[in-house]
Each structure stands twice: as structure tokens, then as C-alpha cells.
Amino acid sequence: MSSIKEGHILIIGSGLIGRSWAMVFASGGYHVKLYDIMEQQITTAMENIGKQMEELDKSGMLRGSLSIQLQVSLISGCTDLKSAVEGATYIQECTPENLELKKKLFAQLDLLASEKAVIGSSTSCLSPTKLFTGLKHVKQCIVAHPVNPPYYVPLVELVPHPKTDPATVEKTYALMKEIGQCPVKLMREIDGFALNRLQYAIISEAWRLIQAGVISPTDLDLVMSEGLGMRYAFMGPFETAHLNAEGFKSYCERYGEGIKRVVQAFGPVPEFSGDVEQKIDQALCENIPADSDHLNTRREWRDTCLSHLAKLKKEMKSN
Ligand code: NAI
Known part of the structure; x- marks a missing residue:
């Protein structure tokens, strides 16, 4: 090629x-x-x-x-x-x-x-x-x-x-x-471009769920890695919605009001410091202490996973 x-x-x-x-x-x-x-x-x-x-x-x-x-x-x-x-x-x-x-x-x-x-x-x-x-x-x-x-x-x-x-x-x-x-x-510039705007929306709500005592940091990470992330590796939120109902319009009809209710209840922008930071850091460091040896080992593992995922995605490509 x-x-x-x-x-x-x-x-x-x-x-x-x-x-x-x-x-x-x-x-x-x-x-x-x-x-x-x-x-x-x-x-x-x-x-x-x-x-x-x-x-x-x-x-x-x-x-x-x-x-x-x-x-x-x-x-x-x-x-x-x-x-x-x-x-x-x-x-x-x-x-x-x-x-x-x-x-x-x-x-x-x-x-x-x-x-x-x-x-x-x-x-x-x-x-x-x-x-x-x-x-x-x-x-x-x-x-x-x-x-x-x-x-x-x-x-x-x-x-x-x-x-x-x-x-x-x-x-x-x-x-x-x-x-x-x-x-x-992107048709025009915008702070955070597209990827980081989405990423920051997720990290903000994740933070608020910890702050409100709804879920532990470890379980929150599992919500992404074993839940949303599984399908998001293959399709985005719009296609996910399209398939989760009888098409995108049917999804909006069925779930639109519920989504609006939940989103309206989101809290203010977190400070990204203080007790919640301490709590998340502690949970992470129990499994992966924040020294360069542990972080590098985990990064290598992540990169291996990503290369296997890339191979799988190539094999599964439908269009
Ligand atoms: P880095 O710190 O690992 O590498 C920067 C390199 O630039 C160093 O080798 C340094 O010696 C060299 N350098 C410094 N001044 C220079 C100059 N005037 N001329 C030529 N070389 C010079 O940084 P990293 O992480 O590779 O980031 C590079 C860019 O990529 C940044 O703008 C960063 O925001 C962006 N980026 C980083 C990501 C990340 O996760 N690390 C992800 C996406 C983008």
C-alpha cells in the first residue's frame, strides 16, 4: 500500500x-x-x-x-x-x-x-x-x-x-x-476544541457525583471503562442513540424530556481542588501509586490495550 x-x-x-x-x-x-x-x-x-x-x-x-x-x-x-x-x-x-x-x-x-x-x-x-x-x-x-x-x-x-x-x-x-x-x-475555533469540551463535561459530572457521595471514584471509572466506553470505542453518542431506539428521532421523542430534566439538575462548575481531589487521588494511588515507575508501567499497559483495540477496530471496520 x-x-x-x-x-x-x-x-x-x-x-x-x-x-x-x-x-x-x-x-x-x-x-x-x-x-x-x-x-x-x-x-x-x-x-x-x-x-x-x-x-x-x-x-x-x-x-x-x-x-x-x-x-x-x-x-x-x-x-x-x-x-x-x-x-x-x-x-x-x-x-x-x-x-x-x-x-x-x-x-x-x-x-x-x-x-x-x-x-x-x-x-x-x-x-x-x-x-x-x-x-x-x-x-x-x-x-x-x-x-x-x-x-x-x-x-x-x-x-x-x-x-x-x-x-x-x-x-x-x-x-x-x-x-x-x-x-x-472544526468549522471555527472554540476554546477546548471538540474533544476536550466533551472530556471536560464528563470529568465535571464525574467530580460532582463524587462530591455528592453518590458513587466511589473506583466505581465511577468503571462506569466509563466497562459501560459507556465499551460502545464509545466503536460509535459516538449520536449513533448510540440512533441504535438505542427506532432511530434518532424516536430516541429524542422517548428520552428527550428525561435528558433535559437530568441535565438541568447538574450542579455548578467544580473547583477541581480540595476534599474531592484528595478522595479521588487516594483511591487512584491505592492501585497505581503516583511515582514514575508505577505510572510508566500502567502507561505501557494502556498503550498495549490501545494497539490491540486499534487492530480490532480495523478488523471490524464496516465502512
Ligand atoms: P514534551 O515536553 O514531551 O516535548 C517538547 C519538546 O520540544 C522537547 O523535546 C523540547 O526539547 C522541545 N523544544 C522546546 N523548545 C523548542 C523549540 N524552540 N524548538 C524545537 N523544539 C523545542 O511535550 P509534548 O507532551 O510532546 O507536547 C508537545 C505539544 O503537543 C504541546 O503543544 C502539547 O499541548 C501537545 N499535545 C500533547 C499531548 C499530551 O498528552 N502530551 C496530547 C495532544 C497534544
């Missing part, structure tokens, strides 16, 4: 997200330059990528159709931004979530980028207006927000600046599809 593609992709920042993006683009047959301001960070990233790919290959979970040797050889590290930008057809910025730092970097890229390169940002919460306003190449800029880790979780939220060229959105959408990600388009 994949063969080696023209040009190269530039990843800026070789941390958690940058490494995962590099592997995703290499699996799609792209040459990838991984740039960082810290040379040691690139060395560590390249070692880590090699190790991750070996493990994925061993377990049959390596993405794409190219051999592991070829995929590894497609990724190279670099510390010279000017030469890295030259010939890049797509740039994915993955530096720390700091507005001033990112703005400085985009100003540098504005001087170096060609008229053709798309400049994407991985930012989780900074708006395109804050990031790209005033840039000469604003038409080529877009937020392409991944979900951690992008190698296992394919969603990418594409969020345009008001001045982003629709062609930039389409080019980025096509590229993401081509490398096996699942892009979605």
Missing part, C-alpha cells in the same frame, strides 16, 4: 508527541526530519523510536506496510531549523504548550517556510488566533491537534485560523487520511 513519498515532513520538538508523530508519518512512507533545540533530546528520541518500533514489530503491531528497517531509516534527527524547513511539504510543531515559545517559533518559520508548506500545530488548548495572527503565511497555518499517543489513537482535530486557506484544511485532511489518522474538521 505505502511506498516512499516525495519531499519530507518536519517535526519540531522531539518529546512525547513529536516522537509519535514521527513514527506515524514514517509508517505512511514519508521521510521525516525530527528537529529539536536540544541535541541530547534528539538522541534520546531516536533511541526511543527505534526501541518502540522493534517492540511493535515483534508483536505484529507496526503500522503501515513498509518493513521496520525502512521505517526506521526514514526518520532522521536535525538541529538546524533552516535546512530542516527547506523542502518540507508539511511541518508539525510539537513544542511545549507555551504561547510565547510557540509564537517565537512560528515567527521563525514564517521567515523560512515556502509558499507551499502547510504548518500544523499540535497544541492542545491554544487557539489558532493566538498562535498565527499576524503571520505572513497565516493562510498555510492550521491546528492539527492529536490525541496522546497519536500512534495508537488516530483522531486529529483540524482547527483553522479565520484566515486559513480552505485548501490548507483540505491538504491537511487528505494527508492525515493518507497516513492512517482520522481527521475531523
